[in-house]
Amino acid sequence: MPFELPPLPYDYTALEPFIDEQTMHLHHDKHHQTYVDKANAALAGTEWADKSPEEILYHLDKVPLEKRTAIRNHVGGVANHTFFWESMGPGKGGEPSGTLADKIKDEFGDFETFKQKLTDASVNHFGSGWGWLVDNGAKLEVLSTVNQDSPISLGMKPLLACDVWEHAYYLKYQNRRPDYVAAWWNVVDWDRVAERLNKD
Numbered sequence: 200m201p202f203e204l205p206p207l208p209y210d211y212t213a214l215e216p217f218i219d220e221q222t223m224h225l226h227h228d229k230h231h232q233t234y235v236d237k238a239n240a241a242l243a244g245t246e247w248a249d250k251s252p253e254e255i256l257y258h259l260d261k262v263p264l265e266k267r268t269a270i271r272n273h274v275g276g277v278a279n280h281t282f283f284w285e286s287m288g289p290g291k292g293g294e295p296s297g298t299l300a301d302k303i304k305d306e307f308g309d310f311e312t313f314k315q316k317l318t319d320a321s322v323n324h325f326g327s328g329w330g331w332l333v334d335n336g337a338k339l340e341v342l343s344t345v346n347q348d349s350p351i352s353l354g355m356k357p358l359l360a361c362d363v364w365e366h367a368y369y370l371k372y373q374n375r376r377p378d379y380v381a382a383w384w385n386v387v388d389w390d391r392v393a394e395r396l397n398k399d
C-alpha cells in the first residue's frame with residue numbers, strides 16, 4: 200500500500216500563537232504531502248513498497264543503491280513529519296513527569312539543562328534538519344540530523360523532534376530560528392514522548 204498523508208491530529212489553528220495556521224497548512228498539506236508522493240514514487244516496484252516508513256529507515260543500507268538517496272530523503276520526510284505532528288498539541292508544554300523526567304534528570308542533571316541542550320542542537324544546526332531527543336539504547340541523547348535523516352537509521356529510538364527546516368518557521372519567524380524553537384517548547388506533548396520511551 201502506498202503511503203497516505205495522515206490528517207493532522209488537531210486543527211490547523213490549534214498550535215497558535217506558537218505555530219501559525221498558515222505555516223501548518225503549507226507544512227502539512229504541501230511539504231508533508233510532497234514527501235509522501237515522492238516516497239511512493241521512489242518505492243514503487245521495489246520489495247520495500249509495502250513496508251512501514253520506520254522499517255525502511257531502519258534498513259536503509261539494504262534498499263536498492265540507485266534509489267537509496269531518494270528513499271532516505273522522502274521516506275525520512277514522511278516518518279519525521281508524522282512523528283513531529285504527534286509530538287505536539289494544544290495546551291501542552293511544561294515539563295515531563297514520571298520515568299521520563301527521572302531519565303532526563305539522570306542524563307542531563309535537570310530539565311532546564313536538557314532543554315538548553317536540545318534548544319542549542321536545534322538552533323545551531325547548520326542548514327535544514329532536525330533536533331532530537333533519542334534513546335540510543337543505553338541512555339537518552341540529544342543530537343541533530345541533516346535534511347530528513349532519521350535517528351532510526353542510526354539504530355536509535357526517537358522520542359522528540361524539532362523541525363528546523365525554514366519551511367517550519369519562516370512565515371512567522373523569518374530568520375529568527377531561536378524564537379521559533381523557544382515557542383515550540385510550549386506545544387511539546389510530554390505524554391506522547393513518555394509513551395515512546397516506554398514502548399519497545
Ligand code: MN
Nearest residue numbers: 230362364367
Ligand atoms: Mn518540515
